[in-house]
Amino acid sequence: MSDTGAAPPSRLEQRKVRTRAALVAAGQQLLAEGRTDVAVSVITDLADVGLGSFYNHFATKDELFAAATATAAQEIVAGLDELTAEVTDPVERFAACLRLVGRMHRRLPQLSGILLRSGAPMLSVRGELMQFPRRDLLDGIERGRFAVADPDLALAATAGAMLMLGQLLADEPDRDDATAADAMTRTLLGAFGVDAGEAERICALPLPGDGGA
Amino acid sequence: MSDTGAAPPSRLEQRKVRTRAALVAAGQQLLAEGRTDVAVSVITDLADVGLGSFYNHFATKDELFAAATATAAQEIVAGLDELTAEVTDPVERFAACLRLVGRMHRRLPQLSGILLRSGAPMLSVRGELMQFPRRDLLDGIERGRFAVADPDLALAATAGAMLMLGQLLADEPDRDDATAADAMTRTLLGAFGVDAGEAERICALPLPGDGGA
Numbered sequence: 028m029s030d031t032g033a034a035p036p037s038r039l040e041q042r043k044v045r046t047r048a049a050l051v052a053a054g055q056q057l058l059a060e061g062r063t064d065v066a067v068s069v070i071t072d073l074a075d076v077g078l079g080s081f082y083n084h085f086a087t088k089d090e091l092f093a094a095a096t097a098t099a100a101q102e103i104v105a106g107l108d109e110l111t112a113e114v115t116d117p118v119e120r121f122a123a124c125l126r127l128v129g130r131m132h133r134r135l136p137q138l139s140g141i142l143l144r145s146g147a148p149m150l151s152v153r154g155e156l157m158q159f160p161r162r163d164l165l166d167g168i169e170r171g172r173f174a175v176a177d178p179d180l181a182l183a184a185t186a187g188a189m190l191m192l193g194q195l196l197a198d199e200p201d202r203d204d205a206t207a208a209d210a211m212t213r214t215l216l217g218a219f220g221v222d223a224g225e226a227e228r229i230c231a232l233p234l235p236g237d238g239g240a
Numbered sequence: 241m242s243d244t245g246a247a248p249p250s251r252l253e254q255r256k257v258r259t260r261a262a263l264v265a266a267g268q269q270l271l272a273e274g275r276t277d278v279a280v281s282v283i284t285d286l287a288d289v290g291l292g293s294f295y296n297h298f299a300t301k302d303e304l305f306a307a308a309t310a311t312a313a314q315e316i317v318a319g320l321d322e323l324t325a326e327v328t329d330p331v332e333r334f335a336a337c338l339r340l341v342g343r344m345h346r347r348l349p350q351l352s353g354i355l356l357r358s359g360a361p362m363l364s365v366r367g368e369l370m371q372f373p374r375r376d377l378l379d380g381i382e383r384g385r386f387a388v389a390d391p392d393l394a395l396a397a398t399a400g401a402m403l404m405l406g407q408l409l410a411d412e413p414d415r416d417d418a419t420a421a422d423a424m425t426r427t428l429l430g431a432f433g434v435d436a437g438e439a440e441r442i443c444a445l446p447l448p449g450d451g452g453a
């Protein structure tokens with residue numbers, strides 16, 4: 028992979044990559060809609076690829092949906108990483124991640140749908156999605172900014188609150204996502220020992236990628 | 241149903257009820273194990289009923305899994321209702337429900353597995369599972385015991401924290417469920433304006449059905 032002398036990928040290899048990506052995208056759409064109990068032909072039709080090509084990439088539907096879930100997690104992490112790259116304070120960064128995830132539920136409905144339906148395992152405190160909040164929480168604890176006795180319990184509370192905020196936004200289409208995300212983030216900061224005034228200040232900071240709004 | 245003059249159910253009707261219950265139990269087991277992508281014959285084998293009888297009760301596998309999820313929710317609610325019937329203080333009752341649900345994750349692993357894998361919709365603040373905590377939270381707010389600006393947001397945080405506590409207990413088999421459940425409950429009470437000493441007292445109360453431990 029890092030062999031700089033390698034030949035460029037052949038047309039066949041390029042097509043394989045495109046076919047797999049189309050299948051994963053179809054899997055993501057079905058996951059977001061909660062429609063995983065479908066025939067393989069529904070998936071290949073949606074991906075606009077041949078029925079037989081499914082089995083060149085995945086042994087089972089479960090394998091496709093696992094790949095689609097993992098890809099969604101990577102997309103969320105990459106988006107948060109890019110948007111919060113400039114934030115250096117761990118508490119502000121922790122808060123910025125939560126405020127962005129809260130907004131994501133409404134602004135990236137497909138990713139939100141996958142999160143809501145994939146269940147608790149995707150948000151395990153040991154998983155990829157929780158690596159950023161984990162690092163910032165531990166960093167904030169070390170600097171005495173968070174008063175948290177059990178970081179894993181705090182991360183579990185964080186993951187769950189942000190997940191169920193998404194369900195609340197889905198249940199209440201008129202609820203403002205930004206207001207709700209900032210309020211949930213203030214509640215969590217308060218629960219982790221940040222005083223109310225400081226939590227208020229942090230959750231009113233301009234948010235990266237939000238046009239300063 | 242309430243017609244006292246009705247004839248007792250025939251043997252055929254009794255068998256129908258038993259067959260449906262066996263299918264729902266099989267559906268619950270598969271849900272808890274995350275094995276929903278199986279053939280109908282796997283379900284009927286597990287239920288020990290004939291293949292054809294599946295379609296006398298359910299049009300699709302999704303319909304069975306929806307019934308299995310709804311039954312699990314009813315079982316959890318009925319268990320909590322029975323265990324907390326004697327608790328009259330709304331804050332103590334709210335806390336008792338959370339402390340019991342936290343312990344349920346380890347003590348009733350099949351119900352916990354269904355919760356963890358069923359995703360956010362099952363824990364919607366509008367759903368059956370959240371009716372108890374909703375009533376107690378609103379009651380506590382009315383009596384000035386909780387300081388909560390947005391009850392739905394607080395309920396979403398509660399549901400999510402208790403769900404992800406279950407995932408944490410699944411990820412860490414050696415973690416004590418009672419200690420973790422009580423700590424998570426104290427954190428939530430604190431986030432909802434209960435002072436630390438009072439939260440400590442409430443979470444140390446003997447728990448119904450727990451032998452006072």
